[in-house]
Amino acid sequence: MPDHTTSTKTIACLAFADVMSLDVVGPLQVFASANTELERQGRERAYELLVIADAAGPVPTSGGFRLYADLDWRDLDLDETDTVLIAGGDGVNRLRQRPDILEWLARAEGSVGRLGSVCSGALILAEAGLLDGRMATTHWSRCDEMRAHFPKVNVIEDRLHSYDASGLDGDPHIFTSAGVTAGIDLALALVEVDHGRAIALAVARRLVMFLKRPGGQAQFSAYLTPAIGATAQLAGLLEWIPGQLDGDLSLEALARRAGMSARTLSRVFTRDLGMTPARYVERVRIEAARALLQDDAMTVTRVARLCGFGHPETLRRAFQRHLSVSPQEYADRFGRRPMAVPV
Template sequence: MITERTIVFVLYAQAVILDLAGPMQAFTIANEELARRGQPAHYRLLTAGMQDGAVTTSAGLRVLVDYAFDDPALADGCDTVLVVGGPGIDQAVLTAGFLDWLRQQERRVPRLGSVCSGAFALAEAGVLDGRPATTHWSRASELASRYPAIRVQSDRLHTYGHGAEDDAHVFTSAGITAGIDLALALIEDDLGPSMALAVARRLVMFLRRPGGQAQCSAFLAPDLERAPRLAGLLEWLPSVLGQSLTLEQMAEQAGMTPRTFSRVFAQQVGESPGRYLERLRVEAARQMVQSGTSSLAMVARCCGFGHPETLRRAFHRHLGVSPQDYAARFGLSRAG
């Protein structure tokens, strides 16, 4: 087993501090747990910025980085590079030499990853092409449209692993706290499941959270600028979710034949009308379940599912959890 791993966190102006501090704290706790067992630290943690000096994060906290990203000393014994996310990522990728440096890291280090919107730096460098990737749910569709060679999986908490759909060399994680999920996966791979569980317990969180980030996403808001021919329909649909809607009814509301409607809808919205309608119903049901003011039978009727079992299956398809589990985790009171 490798006795020490150097993990470098790459940040920049307007990076999200939790993308750095969350995973860093998880690795630090792993070192503390090792010390309690009389073993040496496994992780050496470093920070790198676009240049030397202090970096001001999106929260206003200033971080004094250990190195500039292109400092030759940074490459010595580096095992893992993690690019954090934040609103400054789009400006950071314009830094001279940064994308070339990321391409070099992909060839040099055993593990190259990102937290949240840090995936856009890896995408711009081309190292995610042909690979599965995720990012914060609010930017997942943008990642997919800007970089069609990437297999975007918007509901994943992270894409690190050894399965057919995962990658232990280049990987990404979803929004903000999902960086801690990624860190736990790395710790489990490095030090075993018992250590990862010990760290998760110290952090008071799941070792592997059930479901994906879709269970945290906001209510579906139609992008009317991208779907101008469907604006009236998309604004009308949330008001009639309890009704039994057919393709023909939706096409009539949009003023098109069913065949033209299906084609235009797929082009402008990016999915079929039926898939969109079900997602809209799940989002409405999710909000009702979270409020805890209605029984599941009432939620199913109001949102167009008819029966609680149909609602349960739709929840599992889109959110990865049952309505009961969602209510227990996120509800303001217990759902019936």
């Protein structure tokens, strides 16, 4: 049930040198906008917002400008704090090596009502051991790293955040969010639990965004990076595949091109890329389809044919499997409207 009491919740976000600025200001703006919407209804502000860091004062971000920290994190009264968020950014790896930060997070876990992360900040929570046995996500480019370094964490790659107040499909106490703007999705979910759907929806409208974005972070990411892990045995084949998407890319055809048996090619793909040749081909076709669907002149039927899916229904099923949206929904969201030509 939403909490409609007038008690103010303190939300503190940890910033650090080379932090991703949007990881800090994005979620905090959601809570600030919730305050605005509540005041419009004649209700009291619900959130006190703090940026905390190694010291009060300017904090250099990865963008080359500075944010201003209100408070040294050591001076934050954890018993009076509702939610602590850990931002991500280029400075994350340095924080992972700091025992003082990790010990403080362990104390915070036992004191604050909610402890969460934005983007790669999840790696700091994982380093502190706070994600062991829990579902977690992080920026798509660091999911493999988290999976490798923290095997006790249940890494969910295509998920915008792992917060769920009910505890049925996530965690109400310790949670994570995916790449950058997913911190905004997380903050909206917290506001909805605190003050109901109407306030959360009003905030989403004010910020011109979805209350709940359909799909996961895969639809916004560079979905496939084939060069990583590829050996010389596959290099030529991987360069050849994108130019043949509407042709025969069966296992047998790929094996002939690579000069291997089908069984050997399957083994090399699995060893070097962690997937079968068929799954790799489907991902490349999806990447090509995503690019074409951003052109308003392209129909779903034509994209399906050009990318080797043949029928639009086959393309639709592939998009639902990988991106959790239909091709038409993707085109509607990411398509470029033609510019008006002056006459």
